[in-house]
Amino acid sequence: MQRVRVQNFTVSEDGYGAGEGQSLERPFGHVDPGDLVGWAFETASFPARTQPGGSRGLDDRFTRDFANGIGAEIMGRNKFGPQRGPWTDHEWLGWWGDTPPFHTPVFVLTHHLRPSFTLGDTTFHFIDTGSADALERAKQAADGLDVRIGGGATTIRSFLEADLIDDLHIAVAPITIGAGSRLWHDPDELDDRFHHEVIPSPSGVTHHVYWRRDR
Numbered sequence: 001m002q003r004v005r006v007q008n009f010t011v012s013e014d015g016y017g018a019g020e021g022q023s024l025e026r027p028f029g030h031v032d033p034g035d036l037v038g039w040a041f042e043t044a045s046f047p048a049r050t051q052p053g054g055s056r057g058l059d060d061r062f063t064r065d066f067a068n069g070i071g072a073e074i075m076g077r078n079k080f081g082p083q084r085g086p087w088t089d090h091e092w093l094g095w096w097g098d099t100p101p102f103h104t105p106v107f108v109l110t111h112h113l114r115p116s117f118t119l120g121d122t123t124f125h126f127i128d129t130g131s132a133d134a135l136e137r138a139k140q141a142a143d144g145l146d147v148r149i150g151g152g153a154t155t156i157r158s159f160l161e162a163d164l165i166d167d168l169h170i171a172v173a174p175i176t177i178g179a180g181s182r183l184w185h186d187p188d189e190l191d192d193r194f195h196h197e198v199i200p201s202p203s204g205v206t207h208h209v210y211w212r213r214d215r
Helices: 033-041 058-064 131-142 153-161
Strands: 004-011 016-018 070-076 105-109 117-119 122-127 146-151 167-172 194-200 206-212
Touching (some): 016 153, 122 131
Parallel strands (some): 004 146, 070 105, 070 146
Antiparallel strands (some): 194 206
16 A cells, blocks of 8 residues: 655754755755754765765664655655745756656645656656645556655645655754754654654664554
């Protein structure tokens, strides 16, 4: 059965997935990306690693599992790039470079449509629809594999509020951000609907794994 998953999404101890003031140069706003998601950067399986080495163990296991069984991703426009309002530059193709790490169809939620395009084996589609309709499109494109809700925090919250997510893996980094895009106030907020296991890592992050109680 196809499942809808959040995987390797990282928040601060106070629940923020990104800070304020997002820009082209600062995708995470006022937060240093290394402070928030450095646990993944340091693993041997991080897709953008250019040097040999990297950590093994728990963090690497989660990083290595990022693409396992995924057939499509849904992301919010703020994960694709910092532009707001109507698109003014169709030549700019997102933060992900010539070979994005998704390797699947990606559906970008936006009120301002633009033509689809392909980079490597990733095709970006821009859709103006609600969570349920976006999920149906992604499931069809995933061809029986799972759909990943990639973020940011606002997009994940919208799918949680619509009760459309089956599994979540959230890493909590040992920093506080104070303002920005917030996923939750407390990781126990989801315990009424999800089983919840907490797994500390030697790197300092804490992995929270959730799966639906009724599915």
